[in-house]
Amino acid sequence: MNLKEFAASELAGIQEKGLYKDERVLTSPQQAHIETRKSRFLNFCANNYLGLANHPELLAAGKEALDRYGFGMASVRFICGTAEIHKQLEERVARFLGYEDVILYSSCFDANTGLFETLLDEQDAIISDRLNHASIIDGTRLCKAMRFRFRHGNMEHLETQLKRADKYRFRMIATDGVFSMDGDVARLKEICDLAERYDALVMVDDSHATGFFGPTGRGSVEHHDVIHRVTLVTSTFGKALGGSSGGFTAGPREIIGLLRQRSRPYLFSNSLSPVVAAVTLKAIDLIEENPALVEKLRQNTAYFRREIESAGLSVRPGEHPIVPVMLGDARLAHETADRLLENGIYVVGFSFPVVPEGEARIRIQVSAAHEKEDLDLLVRSLKNLGHTARTG
Ligand SMILES: *Cc1c(COP(=O)(O)O)cnc(C)c1O
Numbered sequence: 478m479n480l481k482e483f484a485a486s487e488l489a490g491i492q493e494k495g496l497y498k499d500e501r502v503l504t505s506p507q508q509a510h511i512e513t514r515k516s517r518f519l520n521f522c523a524n525n526y527l528g529l530a531n532h533p534e535l536l537a538a539g540k541e542a543l544d545r546y547g548f549g550m551a552s553v554r555f556i557c558g559t560a561e562i563h564k565q566l567e568e569r570v571a572r573f574l575g576y577e578d579v580i581l582y583s584s585c586f587d588a589n590t591g592l593f594e595t596l597l598d599e600q601d602a603i604i605s606d607r608l609n610h611a612s613i614i615d616g617t618r619l620c621k622a623m624r625f626r627f628r629h630g631n632m633e634h635l636e637t638q639l640k641r642a643d644k645y646r647f648r649m650i651a652t653d654g655v656f657s658m659d660g661d662v663a664r665l666k667e668i669c670d671l672a673e674r675y676d677a678l679v680m681v682d683d684s685h686a687t688g689f690f691g692p693t694g695r696g697s698v699e700h701h702d703v704i705h706r707v708t709l710v711t712s713t714f715g716k717a718l719g720g721s722s723g724g725f726t727a728g729p730r731e732i733i734g735l736l737r738q739r740s741r742p743y744l745f746s747n748s749l750s751p752v753v754a755a756v757t758l759k760a761i762d763l764i765e766e767n768p769a770l771v772e773k774l775r776q777n778t779a780y781f782r783r784e785i786e787s788a789g790l791s792v793r794p795g796e797h798p799i800v801p802v803m804l805g806d807a808r809l810a811h812e813t814a815d816r817l818l819e820n821g822i823y824v825v826g827f828s829f830p831v832v833p834e835g836e837a838r839i840r841i842q843v844s845a846a847h848e849k850e851d852l853d854l855l856v857r858s859l860k861n862l863g864h865t866a867r868t869g
Contacts, residue, residue, distance in 0.1 A: 501823075506531035507720060509846040511823070518823040519851055521841045524716035526689045526798055527760075527770050528846025534763060535719055535756050542755030550748040554581075554737075558748035566754045567725070573761050574687075574695055575704045576727035580736050581749050585684050585713035585724030586612040587742035592680070592711065592726055593620035595740045597649060602642035604635065604677065606652045606663070613651050613682055622649075629656070632667050639675040647678065654683035654697030654710075655690065658832050658840070660799030662686075665701035673706070680709040684724075688717035689845075690797065694764050694771040708732070714753070719760040723749045774798060774845040781843050781852045788860045798843040801827075802859065803836065810837035813862055820858050 478486070491497050505512035507530040511520045529535055542562070552558035563581060571579040582588040589612035593603060601622040605613060608629040617624050623645060625638040635650070642648045650672055652663045665681065672679045683696040687710075691699030696712070698704045709732065714723035726736060736743060764770060778798045785792055791803045804810045807828035814826035817839075828837035841855065 509844060509848075509851060516821065518818070518821055519854065521822065521824045521843070521847075521855060523720070523842065523844070524685070525720050525844050525846060526717040526774055526842070527764065528844050529718065529760050529763070530720035532719075532760075532763070535759050538759035539752050539756045542752045546751035546755065548752065549750055552748065553744060553746065554748050555744065560748075560751045560754070562751045562754040562758070563748065566758050569758055569761055570725055571727060573765065574698075574710060574727050576710065577730040578733035579725050579727045580733050580740070580743060581754070582724045582726070582742055583746055583749060584715065584722055585682065585711055586615075587746060588711040588724040588726045589613050589616040589682060590619060591616070591736065591740035591742040592709070593617050593622065593649070593651075595736055596732065597622040597647060599623070600646040602645035602648045604638045604642055604648060604650045606630070606656075608656050608658070609651060609653050610657070610682055610684070613653070617651065630661065630664060632664060632671065635668065636671055636675075639671060639677060642677075643675070648675065649678045649680055651680045652682070653685070654681045655685035655797055655799070657685055657799060658827065659793050659801055660685075660795050660797035661793065662690075662697050662700060662795070662797065665697060665703045665707065669703045669706040678708040679703075679706065680711070681707050682711045684711075684713040684716055685797070685799065687712040688760070688764055689771055689774050693768065714757045714760075717760075718764075719753075719756050721753050721756065723753050723757060770845055774843065777845060777847055777849075777852060778843045780849070781841070781856070784852065784856045785859065788856055788863070790859060790863060800841045800843060801838040802841060803838050805835055805837060807837040810839055813859075814839050816862055817855075817858055822855055822858055824855075 501513055503511050504514055507523055507525055509520055511518050546560055550558040567579040593616045597620055599621040603617050603622045604625045605617055606629055607626045625642055627635040627638045650668055655662050669679055681698055686696035688694050690696055698707050709728040711726045793801045810826035810828055814824055817824055824839045824841050826839050
């Protein structure tokens with residue numbers, strides 16, 4: 478069997494197991510109501526938490542930036558790829574989050590893969606939540622530090638692992654701020670307490686929180702009031718902050734300074750387009766100037782969670798706009814998603830092995846771009862389907 482035949486047989490296996498991922502082609506911009514060539518959908522599965530992906534003020538900022546800065550830098554940062562707007566964005570993100578300094582990457586995936594191996598080596602230890610994002614897992618794999626994993630959100634197990642990591646020089650706890658399958662928030666207060674007791678550092682990937690979660694949208698670190706106790710925050714511009722691309726690491730000046738010298742995705746991968754930098758800057762301005770934006774998402778989330786619970790459906794409790802509606806059975810979850818799609822509502826069904834067996838669900842992501850009637854329509858549709866599922 479040659480490689481081409483091997484690939485074909487792997488693909489067939491993926492199809493057989495029902496794990497094949499199809500891509501739906503949109504013909505409209507990313508927004509609450511989206512279009513494909515055949516239909517229109519009310520969209521509940523984008524990370525467009527604040528509805529900024531197609532916001533008129535961001536579009537205007539992008540057009541202006543295109544004229545002013547051009548399209549691309551055609552270089553990496555340290556050779557010929559640093560524009561004024563990159564420095565402005567780094568300062569702006571640092572000020573927004575309350576950190577000393579910020580380094581930009583092409584994605585949060587790059588931020589995470591460029592973090593651990595630059596700062597830690599075989600004398601050190603990383604203690605990582607078992608459900609952390611793939612980019613943290615890959616980042617820690619590239620690093621020579623000893624890896625310890627703790628059971629998801631389990632503070633006793635984290636403490637056990639911290640004790641085992643005792644003999645290492647630096648100990649870094651790594652966690653997502655918000656976990657994407659359940660929408661649950663890391664127990665950052667307790668994590669920081671343990672970190673202080675065992676002299677460890679804390680790194681939080683706040684991709685599902687930056688810009689919209691916490692009282693003023695500073696993320697899970699603000700939600701838990703631990704901004705000054707979390708040493709490093711990584712996050713993305715590809716979700717709430719306009720949703721295109723780019724990521725960053727925020728932290729103390731010296732650590733960010735060292736990343737600029739040695740972090741491989743920063744040194745060897747092209748600069749963020751100045752257009753993306755300018756639009757992201759505008760997104761942060763909008764969020765700061767219009768607290769109503771974060772507030773609308775909060776109200777939409779609270780309203781939707783309340784309505785869905787009073788409709789008798791089971792949701793994972795919480796405050797995050799990721800709302801998993803638990804259906805248990807894998808077939809039921811996928812059928813529900815299919816039926817909603819037939820009704821013009823786009824949600825995704827998740828089942829084993831993406832989530833634990835018997836915990837199949839549909840995942841709904843609420844956005845500030847949704848109106849009350851959008852949320853009502855989804856609740857009504859789910860209620861009707863739920864009824865068919867129970868009686869049918
Ligand atoms: C989405 C996500 C990423 C990837 O961000 P990109 O900027 O798209 O690479 C990384 N970490 C977490 C926790 C995420 O949710």
